[in-house]
Every structure is written in structure tokens, then in C-alpha cells.
Amino acid sequence: MGKRWWQGAxxxxxxxxxxxxxxxxxxxxxxxxxxxxxxxxATKDERRLDEVPATVTVIDAADLQxxxxxxxxxxxxxEPGVSVPYQGSRFGRSGFTIRGLGGNRVQIEIDGVxxxxxFSIGDFSNAGRDFVDLDNLKxxxxxxxxxxxxxxxxxxxxxxxxxxxxxxDYLAGPDDKLAVQARGGYASADDTWIGGGxxxxxxGAFSGLFSAVVRSGDQLSNKGNNSGTGTTRTQxxxxxxxxxxxxxxxxxxxxxxxxxxxxxxRLVDDSxxxxxxxxxxxxxxxxxxxxxxxxxxxxxxxxxxxxxxxLGPLNSLLWRxxxxxxxxxxxTLESRSVSTGGGSMRERERRALFxxxxxxxxxxxxxxxxTGPLGHRxxxxxxxxxxxxxxxxxxxxxxxxxxTETSTxxxxxxxxxxxxxxxxxxxxxxxxxxxRYGALTVIPGLRVDYYDLDPRPDSIFIExxxxxxxxxxxxxxxxxxxxxIWRFNERLSAYGNxxxxxRAPPYSDVNVGFTNVxxxxxxxxxxxxxxxxxxxxxxxxxxxxxxxxASVAAFYNRYRNFIQSFVSQxxxxxxxxxxxxxxxxxxxxxxxxxxxxxxxxxxDASLKAFHLRGALAWAKGDDxxxxxxxxxxxxxxxxxxxxxxxxxxxVSAELVSTMTIEDSRTDNSNGQGYQAPGYVRVDxxxxxxxxxxxxxxxxxxxxxxxxxxxxxxxxSRLANDPAIxxxxxxxxxxxxxxxxxx
Numbered sequence: 001m002g003k004r005w006w007q008g009a010x011x012x013x014x015x016x017x018x019x020x021x022x023x024x025x026x027x028x029x030x031x032x033x034x035x036x037x038x039x040x041x042a043t044k045d046e047r048r049l050d051e052v053p054a055t056v057t058v059i060d061a062a063d064l065q066x067x068x069x070x071x072x073x074x075x076x077x078x079e080p081g082v083s084v085p086y087q088g089s090r091f092g093r094s095g096f097t098i099r100g101l102g103g104n105r106v107q108i109e110i111d112g113v114x115x116x117x118x119f120s121i122g123d124f125s126n127a128g129r130d131f132v133d134l135d136n137l138k139x140x141x142x143x144x145x146x147x148x149x150x151x152x153x154x155x156x157x158x159x160x161x162x163x164x165x166x167x168x169d170y171l172a173g174p175d176d177k178l179a180v181q182a183r184g185g186y187a188s189a190d191d192t193w194i195g196g197g198x199x200x201x202x203x204g205a206f207s208g209l210f211s212a213v214v215r216s217g218d219q220l221s222n223k224g225n226n227s228g229t230g231t232t233r234t235q236x237x238x239x240x241x242x243x244x245x246x247x248x249x250x251x252x253x254x255x256x257x258x259x260x261x262x263x264x265x266r267l268v269d270d271s272x273x274x275x276x277x278x279x280x281x282x283x284x285x286x287x288x289x290x291x292x293x294x295x296x297x298x299x300x301x302x303x304x305x306x307x308x309x310x311l312g313p314l315n316s317l318l319w320r321x322x323x324x325x326x327x328x329x330x331x332t333l334e335s336r337s338v339s340t341g342g343g344s345m346r347e348r349e350r351r352a353l354f355x356x357x358x359x360x361x362x363x364x365x366x367x368x369x370x371t372g373p374l375g376h377r378x379x380x381x382x383x384x385x386x387x388x389x390x391x392x393x394x395x396x397x398x399x400x401x402x403x404t405e406t407s408t409x410x411x412x413x414x415x416x417x418x419x420x421x422x423x424x425x426x427x428x429x430x431x432x433x434x435x436r437y438g439a440l441t442v443i444p445g446l447r448v449d450y451y452d453l454d455p456r457p458d459s460i461f462i463e464x465x466x467x468x469x470x471x472x473x474x475x476x477x478x479x480x481x482x483x484x485i486w487r488f489n490e491r492l493s494a495y496g497n498x499x500x501x502x503r504a505p506p507y508s509d510v511n512v513g514f515t516n517v518x519x520x521x522x523x524x525x526x527x528x529x530x531x532x533x534x535x536x537x538x539x540x541x542x543x544x545x546x547x548x549x550a551s552v553a554a555f556y557n558r559y560r561n562f563i564q565s566f567v568s569q570x571x572x573x574x575x576x577x578x579x580x581x582x583x584x585x586x587x588x589x590x591x592x593x594x595x596x597x598x599x600x601x602x603x604d605a606s607l608k609a610f611h612l613r614g615a616l617a618w619a620k621g622d623d624x625x626x627x628x629x630x631x632x633x634x635x636x637x638x639x640x641x642x643x644x645x646x647x648x649x650x651v652s653a654e655l656v657s658t659m660t661i662e663d664s665r666t667d668n669s670n671g672q673g674y675q676a677p678g679y680v681r682v683d684x685x686x687x688x689x690x691x692x693x694x695x696x697x698x699x700x701x702x703x704x705x706x707x708x709x710x711x712x713x714x715x716s717r718l719a720n721d722p723a724i725x726x727x728x729x730x731x732x733x734x735x736x737x738x739x740x741x742x
Contacts, residue, residue, distance in 0.1 A: 041141040041161035043432065044150055045366045045379040050542060051434075053443060053483030053495040055553050055593060057082075057142040061165070064134060066654075066687055068699035068735040070187050070194065070215075072096070072130055075140065078656060080617030080637040081593055082142055083712040086220070087126070088727040090237065090273040090293045094118065095129035097712060098144055099555065100589045100621045100633040101157025105503055105532075107147065108132075110162040111263060113303055114154070116326035116356045117389070119508060121418050125352035125393060127328035131299050132162050133245035133267055135183065135196050135213040139163040144593075145555060146501030146536040149445045149481035152383070152428040153504040156534055156559075164263070167207035167251055170200035177202055183213075185737030189701070189730040190241075192217030194737065205254070211247040216240075219273075221733070223707045224725035229279035234725035241271040258308045265301040270294075277726070282336070290335040299326040314367050321361040328354045344401035348409060351394045360385035373437060380431040387424040389507055392417050392460065411516040416464045418514060420457040422507040426450070432481075443483035451475040451504040451531075455511050470511040471527030477502050492543030499536045505529035509563050509581035521577040523566065530583050534559045547608075550596035559587040584625055589633065591619030609646040615639045620665070629665040631673070631715040636661045650689040657682050663711035672719040676711035680704070693742065699735040706731070 037058040040046050049056055057079055069075050073093055076082040083097045095118055096106050108115045110132055120126040134140075143159040151159055170179040178201045185194035196213035218241070224234025246266045253259035271293075278291040305320035334348040364381035394415040398405045407414045432445035455470035481499040488494070510529055515522040535558050542551030562585030569578040595615045600607025616638045621630030643654035658681045666673030684700040702708065708729040717724065 039141055039143075040163075041159055042143050042147075043379060044364050044381060044430075045377075050493060051441075051485070053485055053497040053540075054538065055144040055540065055551075055555075057144075059140040059142075061138045061169075064137065064140075065695065065697055065737070065739070066652075067685060068697050068737065069134060070185065070192065070735060071134065072132070074735075075134065076142075078615065078639045078641070078658065079142065080615050080639055081144065081591075081619065081634065083634050083710065085712040085715065086710070086727060086729075088236075088713065088723075089277070090239065090271065090275060090295060091126040091128055092220075092271075093128065093130045096142075096158075096160050097632060097634075098142070098158035098160075099557070099591065100619055100630060101559075102632060104129075104154055104506065105157040107151050107155035107159045108162075109159070110265075110301070111164055111303060112161075112305075112320055112362070113301055113322045113324050113360075114358060114385075115324070116299065116328075116358075117506075119354050119391060122352075122393075124332045124350050125330060125354070125391075127297070127330075127352075127354035130269075131267060131297065131326065133213055133215075133243065135194070135245065136164045136198070136211050136247045137162055138165045138169055145497075145538060145557065146499045146534050148449075148479040148501040148503075148534075149447045149499055150430055150432070152430075152447060152449045152479070153426065153451065153477075153502060153531075156501045156503045156532060164247060164249075164265075165198075165209070165211075166261070167200045167202065167209045167249060168254075170198060170209065171202050171207065180742040182740045182742075183737060185735070187217070187733070187735045188221075189733040189735070190217045190220045192241075205252055206250070208250045209248070211245075213243075213245045215243045221730040222725060223728040223731055226722075226725075229276045231277060231280055232722040233277040234723055234728075236726065237273050237275050237277055239271055239273040241269065243267070243269040258306060260306045261304070263301070263303045263305075265299075267297075267299045269297045271296075277723070278334075285338060285340045287337045287339075288334055289337050292333045294331040294333075295329065297326075297328045299324065301325075313369070314365050316366045318364045319361070320363075322359070324358040324360075326356050328352075344399050346397055346399050346401075348397045349395055350409075353390075353392050353394075355388075355390045357388045358385055359387075375436040377434040377436070378432065381429070383426075383428045383430075385424075385426045387426065388421070389424065390417075390421045391419060391508075413464070415460050416514065417458075417461040419508050419511045420455040420461045420470045420513070422511065423454045423456060424507065425452040425454070426504075439487045441483075441485040441487075443481075443485070445481040445483075447479040449475075449477045449479065449502070449504075451477070453505075453507055453510060455507070461513070465513040465515050465522075468513045468515065468522075468524060470513065471525045473505060473510055473527060473529070475504055475531060477504070477531055488543075491545060492541075494539070494541045496539045497537070499534075501534035501536060503532040505531060505563060505581075509565055512565065512581060515576070520575065521579065522572070523579040524569075526580050526582065529563060529581060530561045532559065532561050532563060532583075545602070547599035547602040548597065550594070552592070552594040554590075554592045556590040557588070559585075559589075561585075562587055586624040587621065587630060588624055589619060589621040589630065591617065593617045609644055611643040611645060613639075613641045613643070623667070626667075626669060628667040628669050631667050632712075633665070634660075635663040635665075635676070635678070635711055652687045654685045655682065656685065660711070667716065670716075670718075674714050674717045674719045674721060674724060676709050676714055679706055679708045681706060681708060693740060695739045697737050701733050701735065702729070702731055704732075 039056045042052045042056045073084045115131045118129045141161045147155040147159045182197045198211040200209035219236040219239035226234040248264040250262045273293040275291040301324045303322035308317045330352040332350040336346045362383040366379045369376040428449040430447035435442045453473035483497040485495045511525045538555040540553035561583040564584040565581045566579040567582040597613040600610035618636045621633040637660045641656040645652040661678040663676040682703045686698040688696045713727040
């Protein structure tokens, strides 16, 4: 890709514009009190955080800017209990883990539209879920714990909801007709340059925006010092990445007047990797001499929605239809040297494809009702999705010495599908009522889900799996919940919550299939798989005064019927070893979390510019079926931040420390597991409102240049693994961005 010519030009233009701005600088506003923030995702209706019987984190655009956030790992940098594992390879960030559950067990959506599933099989196929650019977001909500009563399947571990900006987020004044914003940024952790711009306008009843963001960078740096080749290499493999995100919105009508909103979005991530860590001896006679990867993840979305207000007994009625189309392509070119048969040089090409298309719609109604002494605030809705999922692997090997070519590599005779093309129908109806009687609020809820899995094997699957008959699946599931809130007074409340969660058996486990006679094994479908289920309990206490807020929560979750892939079932009549996915694992996770913030004004008016925040998360998890610790649990982690935000000055600063203890609970069933060491990381964040139309943010991260190996990134790795440092975080690094408004 080479160096990017537009980097210097973009920052030069921005610097010049900032210098030309001479208007007066407004005072800096203090941060919003946490419990005063509003959540939509936790109830599908707008509520204050202290009106929800659950733990919910709300991060707004100001938080993103203040913390110099550029990716999903940065997003949860100061959120104990939530992590983004890094895979230490070409596949990068894998998605969110909430209270020990991750992958497709966490629902991720953008503007109410679910993003694609993740899928991984083998060393050259790994479709992740890092599918969102953060630059156009106005709010992120993280719901911890099961949310199946509102979101159905895939919300077993929680929900991460992204909301993009609307035209009126840029057109602040009622008379504003045009707004232009530009942004440039840099992150030294992976040498990423960011450039973006947004134009928003309004004419009569119409408003719209168009935004474009480009990111160009290299591999993520770390603390590894082995620059050689092979599996012991600890420095990152050289890589170049380029991503582009386009967002367009057209809105007819103002807020409160039943606006109709059309949204178009396209995200493309490209990366090229020179996998030096894969240059190694494959066997006594074969050596991988080079391996290059070319990967692309692409997502396109179109959605149309409208919110109607004051419809008789309904406060509001939202309807939304959408199409989300995604495609992950991963190409691998491997050069090999073979010493047998007189010696030869060979080239292997592999391509892994994972495609998912979601067509769906939903409607959500809200209302308020008084029945005697009881007040009701209810929400109900219906969702329908049709999902088409297809996966394939193809490849060939060329003998450069002999001039021959074959499409059979190892056990695979390409092309192959590891499960048939699958059409899935998901339908759900949910209802929830906040019933208030004096100081007590009771919140019952129920969701009914119908799940229909329809495999459609094509010639590729049939030829690769002779005799395998894929199975359809129909499931009906009920997900109840019950929440309680008791208000001691207007500033202090306690809550309790029970929620039953579920996750429907995924297509890749129901119908995973491949047969290899040469190696003597076969994988067969399992139409009898049961949904994964959970019973989740949470209690909490929260409150505050004018200059301080605090909350504490404890949770206990039991999970049943976790699906384990490729369980040995013995030998069939043909002498083949049979594998099949099974409901085996029972999991228990419990823990506690706390969060608080306080202004110095609580002690003395002269200290009102100082703000102290803190967060703590502790959890313990066990695989009760195997009687071993659950590796996906993060160790005890705390965050403390001391901020200085003087009201009369255009600058602010915050010193933030993240502390983690050693991850001493690991699964040692396959050998001594690696125990990630504890660490203390100190960051310094700074913000400068240069003018009313120009902002500059700076982040100095890991000031002590410490070696940090996050436990989330080294799950299931052994203590004697020589490549552990490949998963380490960058040492001292810098992030900066500048925003201009015209």
C-alpha cells in the first residue's frame, strides 16, 4: 500500500483552519453524571439508567473524543468486565466478551440492525465481528448479562448497541442549514492515520448527511523482542491495513413529527499480512518458506424507519425494515519446499469465504397507562428476520518443479463447505411492563421466539459429504424476566433482576459436515441439539447526590446445554471415526461490579474542577461439566481516573490508571495453563477547545512502557508457550485527533 500521501495534506489543511479561527473560546462543560444518562437498549424505550434493573454502560460521542477512542478495544479500555480479545495474528480483534461470555453469544447491533456472526474453522478461516467504525457514532450502550427477553437468541451474554449520528446532531440550531465537520487523527500503536469528514444540511422538511472515514495503518505493535520466523516469533507479523466507511442519511420530518429516516452504510476493511510466524518446518520433509495473506471484510446496510407519536393509547410506534449484507474473504498464498522425491518447490493458494445476508423488520410500541394506584409504562414489539448464511473453502497446490497442479490439499478436496448453505427464519414477540406502586416498581417481561433452520445443500456440499443428510430445525422458546426497583428516596434505589436467556443451536453446529475416507473420519449433523440456556440473577444498589454517584451490583449466572463441537461418537459401520456437536457443557459465572464518580466540590467549592471516577469488576467462572476454571473470565480489574476540568478554561486533563491482578485461575486439563501477570497501566488524556469550532485531543497511553499481556487474549495458551509476547499490548504509545466544524 505504501505511505499515504493524503496524511500530511489533511493535517496541514486542518491546522491552517484552526489557526484562522479567532472567535472566543467557551468554558469547558463538566462531564455528565453517569446515572443521568439515558439508555434505549436495556428496555427498547428511552429510560434513565437508574430506572433499569440491570447494569448498563452508556458511552457517548464526547466520551469517545475525550478518551481518544479509535477501535473497539479502545472503546472498553476503561470498562472492567468487558473485553475485546486480540488474536495476535492476521485476524486481529475477535469481538466483545461480557462477564466471561463472548463470540456469537453477545448480540451486536448498529442502529437496531444486527451485525454478522463470527465463524472460524482451521488456521486460514476466521471471520470476526469487528465490523463497526466508531467515528460516526453518537452513543454506544453495553447491556451486561442475558437480554434474551428483549433481543432473543444471541443475547445470552449481553448486548452491544451502536447508534450513528443523525443530521440534527450536526445542525444544532433551528436555523442552521449547513454544517461541515472534518477530522484527522493518528495512533502510534499501529501507525494508523485517520481522515474523515461529514456534511449535513437541511431544506424544508428534509435533512441529510454524508460522512466518509478512511483509516490506514500497519500491524499493532507489542513488547515482543523475537524478530525471527516461525512459531517462536513474538514481534507482530508485518501488515498493512486500509478501511473505508461511508454513511449517508436522508430524513423527512423533524423530531416529534413522525420523521422517516433512510440510512445507507458501507464498510470495507482490507489488510495484507506477511506471516513470518508461519515460516516453519511443517514436517520432517516439508518447510513453509513464505506465507502471505490478503483479507477483506465488507458490510453494506440499508434501513428505512419511522417513529410515530401520540397514536391514541400509544406514546410511540417505531417500524424499521433493513437489509444487511456482509462478506469476509481471506486469501492465503503459501510457498513450500519439499525434500522428498528429489525435492520440489510448491505453492498453495487457499480462499475462505463467509457470507451472511439479513433481511428483517421490526415494530416497537410504547405506552403509559394508569390503573387505580398502579402506573404502567409498557413496551411491546415484534421482530422478523430472514438470514442466508454461506461458507466455503477453496484452494489448489502447484508443483513448480514438476509443473503439475491439484485441488486436493491434505484432507480437503477443494472446494468444500463445512456446513450447507442455510436459510434461517427468526421471529420474536416481546412485551414488558414497568408497574409502579409508590416506591416499588415491578418489571415483568416475556419474549416468545420461533427459530426455523433450513439447510439447502448444493453440489459442493453433497460431493464433499457423501451420504450426509443435513437436518432442519424448528424451535419455540420462551424467555421470561422479572425486575424489581425499590426507591428509598429520589437519590437512592435498590434493584433485583431475574432473566432467562437462550441461544438457538447455530447452523454451523447443527449441520457441520465433512467426510475424509483417507484419514478415516466423518462429521455428521445433529438435529437434536437443544438451545443453550441461562438463568441469570442480579442485585444492585445505586444512588448519588449532586456531586457524586455510585453503584454496586452482584450477579450469579448458570448456563446449561452449551454446545461443544466435534465430540467423538465412536466408529460407524464403514470404519470411520464419527464426530458430532453435542450439548455437554454446564457453566457457572458469578461476580460483582462497582462504579462511582465524585466531584471535588463535594469536599470544598474550590475543588470543583477536580473529578474522581472509579470502576471495579471481579468474576469467577467454572466449566462444571469438565470441573475446570473457565478461561474466558477476566481477572479482578479496577480503573481509577482523576480529571481536572476547570470551567473557566478551554482545557482539561485526566490521569487514568488501570490495575489487574494475576490471572491465577486457568484450565490445566491440557497442561499447565498460562497465567497472565497482573499489571498497572497509567494513561494521560488531554483536551483543548482551541476555538468554538476546533477541538484537539491527545492521549498518552502506557506511560510506564509496561509489558502488558491481557488475560482475554491468551485464553487456553500454555505456560511454556514461547510466543506469549505476541499477544502483548503496545508499550508507550500516543493517540491524537483534531476536529473542525465549519
